[in-house]
Each structure stands twice: as structure tokens, then as C-alpha cells.
Amino acid sequence: MLTDVSTIPGSVAELAQAFVGIPLSVVFADGEEMExxxxxxxxxxxxxxxxxxxxVAWSDSDAYLVLPSDIGMEIxxxxxxxxxxxxxxxxxxxxxxxxxxSLEDDAPQLRVEAAISPRLALAEEPDFAATVAVGxxxxxxxxxxxxxxxQVTVLSSLxxxxxxxxxxxxxxxxxxxxxxPADLRERxxxxxxxxxxxxRQADGSVGVxxxxxxEDEELIAMLRPVRLTPP
Numbered sequence: 001m002l003t004d005v006s007t008i009p010g011s012v013a014e015l016a017q018a019f020v021g022i023p024l025s026v027v028f029a030d031g032e033e034m035e036x037x038x039x040x041x042x043x044x045x046x047x048x049x050x051x052x053x054x055x056v057a058w059s060d061s062d063a064y065l066v067l068p069s070d071i072g073m074e075i076x077x078x079x080x081x082x083x084x085x086x087x088x089x090x091x092x093x094x095x096x097x098x099x100x101x102s103l104e105d106d107a108p109q110l111r112v113e114a115a116i117s118p119r120l121a122l123a124e125e126p127d128f129a130a131t132v133a134v135g136x137x138x139x140x141x142x143x144x145x146x147x148x149x150x151q152v153t154v155l156s157s158l159x160x161x162x163x164x165x166x167x168x169x170x171x172x173x174x175x176x177x178x179x180x181p182a183d184l185r186e187r188x189x190x191x192x193x194x195x196x197x198x199x200r201q202a203d204g205s206v207g208v209x210x211x212x213x214x215e216d217e218e219l220i221a222m223l224r225p226v227r228l229t230p231p
Contacts, residue, residue: 016121021129025059026219031068039115079195128227136231
């Protein structure tokens, strides 16, 4: 379990890196309660607590992205609409949390043992979870979509041809990064798209900074899952 005291990272840079490439169950809490929680003051010995609002998803790895309830499930629409301003607000106001979720008096309580805002974590520029070379003549999609840490849903993937082309061509991309292929839509039309936000890096590579997988009503986020480089 990530919440073992010995595994809680000690520095901001280490904490930011700890959230890279792991599935983060997306949950929601009151914005004022989140503001009252000081991430720099929580620890395994002095944890904070957040009362979560529905829908609640349990994380097997005790890792969460907590968003203010006034954003809630609209994070999907924010990414679908490529609204980078509102996405920036979500990265500013959200919290990446290591902690345990439990029920107390039928209310879901998240014990916060370590926390950092997504914006601050990304500002630390932690290493990407994986690097994949693209543009060498082969099809890079299998190499990307079959990465072990991206296997977080049953049927969806991180990226398709259309989104990959946009990511590689644009300085910044936000939107649907994968959709059910046209030839499978009759059978799998109910499978939700995946969403991603990517940015061109200083070295010319393209980094996927944030990804959001959707399965039924569960949202699974991932920080810096992959960097795409020239061959």
C-alpha cells in the first residue's frame, strides 16, 4: 500500500514523481473543505481528512485525484471542449492525494497522508512514466497503447491515429485522444472516449501531461503517462 509510512515521499519533487504513471481514482469534495486542507501540513502522523461526495470510486493503490465538487464530472466536458483555461483551474484547485478511503457513519472519508496540487506536481517536471519513439516508419500506436501502466480500462486506449497526429503537429493539445474505431462502433458504441492534454517539450518531444480514462461512471486519471520522441 502506498500509504505505508516508509513509502511517503519526503520532498515535493519526490511526491510529484510518486504520482506519475499510476491510476488515480477521480473523486470529489467540497471546494472550501479542500482549501482548508494545507497539503504541506499533512503527513502519515498528522493526516488530514476530506469528506467525499458522490460518485465515489475506491483506489486499489490508495492514490486519488480529488476535484472540487463544483467541477465534478464536468472535467470530462472541459477536456472534450478543449477548454484549457478551465483545465488549468482544475489543475490548480485539485489535489493529488495518497491516502485511505473508508466509510464513517455511511459517509466516505479520505484520510489524506500526502497531497500536492496537480499544477505544482507538473511544475516539478517529474520524469514521464515511459518514452516511445514515433515517426520511424512503423505504427507507434501499439507501442503506446500496450504500455503496461496504461491498462486501466477493459476496452479503451490512450490514443488513436487522429489524436496522435494532432499531438505531434500542435504545440499543445487537449481533447478526446481515443474513440471507438468506426468499424466497431455498432458493437462498442457505448464505450467512452479517452481524453488527454499534451504539450511540446523544450527538447522537441511531446509529453502527455494528463490523461483521463472513462469507464461507466468511473473516472481514472494519470499524470505524465508517456513522452513521444523522434526516432
